[in-house]
Amino acid sequence: MTIVVDTVTVWNRDMLRFFRRPSRIVTSLVTPLVWMGMFGYGMKYGFARPDGTSPLQFGNYASYLDFTAPGIIAMGMLFTSIFSGMSIIFDRQFGFLKEILVAPVRRISFVFGKSLGGMSTALIQGVTLLVIATLAFDLRFTTGLGFVAGFLLCIGVMAMIGVSIVNLGVAIAAKTESHEVFFLISQFLVMPMFFLSGALYPTKTLPGWFQIVIAFNPMRYGVDALRWAIKGTSELSIFVDVGALLLFTLGTSVMAARFFERS
Secondary structure (H helix, E strand, O other): OHHHHHHHHHHHHHHHHHHOOHHHHHHHHHHHHHHHHHHHHHHHHHOOOOOOOOOOOOOOOOOHHHHHHHHHHHHHHHHHHHHHOOHHHHHHHOOHHHHHHHOOOOHHHHHHHHHHHHHHHHHHHHHHHHHHHHHOOOOOOOOOOOHHHHHHHHHHHHHHHHHHHHHHHHHHHHHOOOHHHHHHHHHHHHHHHHHOOOOOOOOOOOOHHHHHHHHOOHHHHHHHHHHHHHHOOOOOOHHHHHHHHHHHHHHHHHHHHHHHHHO
């Protein structure tokens, strides 16, 4: 029970910091919405045929927006989650982390609390983007599960993405001393993870050696699972996607716990 109470306390602190800064909520939504409009509508109408139809339609997707929207939602969660780990560096610089480390609580409680806090803020962003895409960008759930089941599956997938990426950020922050180094390392990891996730283009038509590289990208399975939950079609089986996300979540959780215990 002590671990649970300590974890909830750290989680509550992160949530209070999040809701007390409305500008953070707004700015976290602007970039994904710009990408959604730029790549969704921009590619649809910018490359339209003379008859008005768009050549950028993949498989059973009605428009390029239908194809890219799940990937853009995952992108927003990716950036929000990875930078949630940066708060550990600021806590270290301002002395809050020292108070946590000398308190009679287990360090694993702090890791769990940061993980849940970062996941919660990323999940709020992801659900908000999904609702906006449905209402403003005409994104429709066409999966055979129905809207409610598909929406709940999206929440589960986004929760796994949030926890795994936040833990990755915590592991990086535990080994770095400045936010400049953290930013460089996270950018080195985040950009390839996004562009090799299949968010903007199909991956099954790429060369074999390239697909081998993409197979080791956990975001590929997150985007594919979101696409299946929303549109009912994907490149991989939903069970493969969920299994890969669970393994990645477990791996980053263990890594974050060990790195922080040794820091």
